[in-house]
Amino acid sequence: MQIVNSYEVVKGDIRRKLEDIKGVLASTDIDEKIKDTKIVMETLPEEILSKIFSQKINKLDENDWILMKRELESEFNISMNSGVLIKGEEQQSRDNKWWTQREKLKDDYYWSRYKKYMKKDIPPNVIRTIDADTDNIMDNLEDPNIEKFSRYGMVVGHVQSGKTGNYSALICKAADAGYKFIVVIAGGINNLRNQTQERLNKSFIGVDMGIDIGVGKLANNDKSKEPISLTTKSEDFNKRDADRITQAMGLDNTSSPIVLVIKKNTSTLKNVVEWLSKRYNNQKITKHSMLLIDDESDYASINTNKTDEDPTKINARIRDLLGLFEKSVYVAYTATPYANIFIDHKIDGERGKDLFPKDFIYALDAPSNYFGAKKIFLDTDFKHIVTIPEPKSLLPIKHKKDLILNELPDTLEEAIRLFLINIGIRNLRNQGNKHNSMLIHASRFTMVHQQIGSCVEDYLSKLRKDIVVYSSLDNPEMQSINIQSIKETFELRCYDIEFE
Structure with missing residues (x-):
């Protein structure tokens, strides 16, 4: 997979060409624009490409072109009705x-x-x-x-x-x-x-x-x-x-x-x-x-x-x-x-x-790609919902404001690992410049949430440290229980994506 900059520059150039087409896009327009650009990039030397795109451009591989086609189709097929x-x-x-x-x-x-x-x-x-x-x-x-x-x-x-x-x-x-x-x-x-x-x-x-x-x-x-x-x-x-x-x-x-x-x-x-x-x-x-x-x-x-x-x-x-x-x-x-x-x-x-x-x-209406509560809870087979058991020993659903919390429930640690994996996936999909955020809401008491926040910071720090220290090794999961946990979460939750 090539660096994000080259991919985004090329995709942006094709997007502008598609935007210049008057009226509704034909079903073949995206394929043709990608094909034309691909031929240019595969036949011209890099110094000429740099002049065409006004900056240094690296060649893209086949996975990039496949991903670009999917993203452009998704983008240009999005609609939004007037309010x-x-x-x-x-x-x-x-x-x-x-x-x-x-x-x-x-x-x-x-x-x-x-x-x-x-x-x-x-x-x-x-x-x-x-x-x-x-x-x-x-x-x-x-x-x-x-x-x-x-x-x-x-x-x-x-x-x-x-x-x-x-x-x-x-x-x-x-x-x-x-x-x-x-x-x-x-x-x-x-x-x-x-x-x-x-x-x-x-x-x-x-x-x-x-x-x-x-x-x-x-x-x-x-x-x-x-x-x-x-x-x-x-x-x-x-x-x-x-x-x-x-x-x-x-x-x-x-x-x-x-x-x-x-x-x-x-x-x-x-x-x-x-x-x-x-x-x-x-x-x-x-x-x-x-x-x-x-x-x-x-x-x-x-x-x-x-x-x-x-x-x-x-x-x-x-x-x-x-x-x-x-x-x-x-x-x-x-x-x-x-x-x-x-x-x-x-x-x-x-x-x-x-x-x-x-x-x-x-x-206002929402765009056709809007992902909100209705899609999660009503128009769904509940594939976006993960039901977790109540962590009675650490963070029971019914608790008081003076609850003492020194560690996170296993399910919350798993959710944090999955969030980090999602960011990694988005980077591999050339979405590294997109916003990511995770909301944790496990209590109605400020003091309890402050303790949760402190525990989350500690857990993130451990993950970050082990990734920095061990990730360049051939078998990092054998060196770190934290990386082993990340791998297990990936295999459990992300078995149907395009990356290993």
């Missing part, structure tokens, strides 16, 4: 074609470069659906050029099925339309906020710590249009940095969109509200339109107090922020919309309307 839209009564009488019939035709700078960036990892049919879905959502926002508006909507998607990619596309199109102030409220912990900032740096902002990344590295990048981010991958919003970034230009003197990715935290939201209020002398912001994306909107955004009491802090702060703008749109994103749709739609107090999605709800 389903529900509109409120007032929304039905509004102009719901302002974007697709007018504004979209004028300038699509941010969207076009994000669409080009997505082509590296996302199948063409899925990109087309993201385009159609976000067009539908944009039509149900509002034209930012009108004098005054307030819109509330919700987008519902499956767990881990591309909601962030959808609102990244929506942000790009909103910026193209003229939305000036874009706020993303992303999770209640720093880790989640940082991840979302990193995603938007690549998909929309194009720069991280002064270095061009993601869309910022594309050929059509225009520095004069670079969005102004008041937050970074490592720093949430604070008034001091926001003043420093904006003091030279003034919010009203720049044509670039301003973006904030903030934690769903009372003090952070309060700081944003106070900073904007000070900048505009406690007056309504009339010149600029704001788009507020509330990610995981079922968490903490809902007012759980009684109607005759003050709203909960985060709910109040979000409504305060929306109330600063004469022109604002609130879009909630969630996979679990139950709490959102039960918000009292009649509430409209001194802080403005509550966050009920009165104007539209858009339900």
